[in-house]
Amino acid sequence: MRLKHLALGLAVVMAVPAAVTAAQAENGIFLPQFTYRTGPFAGSGIPIGNGIHDYLTMLNERDGGIGGVKIISEECEDGYNTQRGVQCYDSVKDRHPVLVTPYSTGITEQLIPRAAVDKIPILSMAYGLSASADGTDFPWIFNAPDTYWDGASAFIRYAANKDGGFGKLKGKTIGLLYLDHPYGREPIPLLQALAKDYGFHLKLYPVPLSSMQSQSSEWLDIRRDRPEWLYIQGWGAMNPAAVQEAARNGFRMDHLVGVWWSGGDDDARPAGPGGKGYTTLDINNVGTNFPAIQDILKYVVNKGKSQTPKSQVGENLYDRAVLNAVLMVEPIRIAQKLTGKKEVTGADVRRGLEALNITEARWKELGLPNFAEPVHLTCSDHNGHSKIFVVKWNGTKWIKQPGSLEPIHSKVQPLIDAAAAQYVKAHAGWPKRTEPCQKSS
């Protein structure tokens, strides 16, 4: 019966609650990071986590933080699981983060109602709730530089440009292959509206979460419907599976267009030579040929201060994360300027976000010339609806295509207004905006 005693003892030890970590007394700006380096979305989550970590570490090493204040960054692993993400938020909330970036549409939607109460702004960079671009109804939520509706409209513009004008879309079949999840369903209302306006047929191919790695039934449908263009709104393990299936089914790769989140290097690579020509929208440039990214290599990666393999620096999702980190840091800088304080609060950073204006010149100053389109946010527009790049996979890496696409603003804005109104109506008692507007700097 020794073993039983052991088990009993073990149970008693387990029952003793684990010691709670002492709150960090260190001074600085607390910028927690929610990551998913584990689970089925790790393929997308790892480069994202690395990029943000490395850029923030680089600022700490090179400049001693932001405006002389060290950045305290801490990762919380959520495995892209909404429940775990909310847990992460609860664990960091009391330490007064100045900004959170959930990196999951599901987690973002959970946190949106809490942001105003906790006075912690949320930056969901080009993901999350499209309606939260409306700053009047969502003063604490920012989803710059583009919404999924901007993305889907840019895709239609791209298709029209290639086919020779919007008029040529009439009668054509355009498919949407999407993850059957709040994130994946986002572009549907916009594409439906555009289908009505331009007269193309929209076919929907939902991919359930449970079968995202084997999309054979969806591709059977695609083979049957033979859509002219196929737009992918996927994430994690769904993307490489979709590209591989497209190659196997002989779909024209240059007519397969992914949203920016379907543009990981590891999404396109597994398809081998068959993946050549796969196109995705993008909001950032790719490669390492930027002074700031060289600094990351010099101060962080080459010194072994990160988990990033050197080959990953400059990949599409890694650079996306650097863009995200810039959008986290710039508002803090502006907030420091606006308030004159060094250690800003969440409320200050919210003001900073509303005054965010990264011009072409500012991108250059940041050591990232032509890295992204200018981002300009205002009190009422928390998105900016920037122009969108296109990148093409050449078999080994992404190549940025010349020019950029303007989203179809006239179609996107009414949808945002309607969706924001619907959201506010569904949340009985949604608070009216009381925060004063920041004059643009």
Next chain:
Amino acid sequence: MLYREVGQYKTNYAADMALFPILQDRIGIAVILAIAFVLIPLSGNDFLLNAVMIPFLIFALAAIGLNLLTGYCGQLSLGTGAFMGVGAYACLKLTTFFPNVNIIVWIIASGFFSAAVGALFGLPSLRIKGFYLLVATLAAQFFLEWCFIRIPWLYNNVYSGNIVVPSRTLAGVPVTGPTATSLTRYLVVLSIVVIMTWVASNLVRGRIGRMWMAVRDMDLAAELIGIRLLRTKLLAFAVSSFYCGVAGAMLVFLWYGGAEPDVFNVDQSFISLFMVIIGGLGTMIGSFFGAALIYILPIALREVPAALGLPLYPATVEQLQFVIVGVLIIVFLVLEPNGLARLWQIGKQKLRVWPFPY
């Protein structure tokens, strides 16, 4: 020495039938309730309340629900997640149609919808048993999950397909929605869980519980002594689903404050089943032990490296935590196949003869 019932005479039937016949048990439960109702709220730790205690209690209630069905009535089920979902969606629809009725009334009432659906999907249990029944309930899981995604009416036509929780108050204090403090929500959850646990533990000690156990142990014999199988099994499905439904409604309204349909997927069903099996089939306290082991242990384990000052990456900690929890589950089940509740019982027995064991 401390835990002995010697000299505690029961002089009437009521004392003999009491839920906690031993004085020390009564003191123990009073201490636990005092900690739960006074000490934990006083600590005022938001993380403890919101990320540990509220979900723990909710999962424990779901585990009790499944335990009534699987542990007491012997009917295996993998529909827990879906039945929780029915409760959540029912609560959403009820509070949408009747916003002025107290939300706590609706949280409890949503259990009835879940009970009805549970009884419906329990019908095959008369014909099929064991693993075959498990498969039949799995069908319920998939069908209901499909409904949650595909029927926009259920989530009030919100285009993202998520449940959106409106703000509701109780005597002027917000109970749901973003302005509700974790303390309020914790106290509401705790009260509901305590009352429903009390009801359940009395239910299983009475006529109904005995009928369930008779069916569990041998349904043919139960039928011969005059227990009507259909009614008994359907009642078990209904009561079990009622508990799961209330747990599901609390999950969304008092913890998440909004949810995607994916919350009620088959993983939730499996986790509830694991909680019941590891905690101990056919015991009330086992449901709490199981929920604690599966839900709280990983959170505690994640804090260990930080508390010891080990410089591990969070992702590494996450992987380690999967390994350790997995190993512990096997260890506990190998050492005591009847679950943690049995260990608890052995411990009490040892305590009874301590310090002079024979």
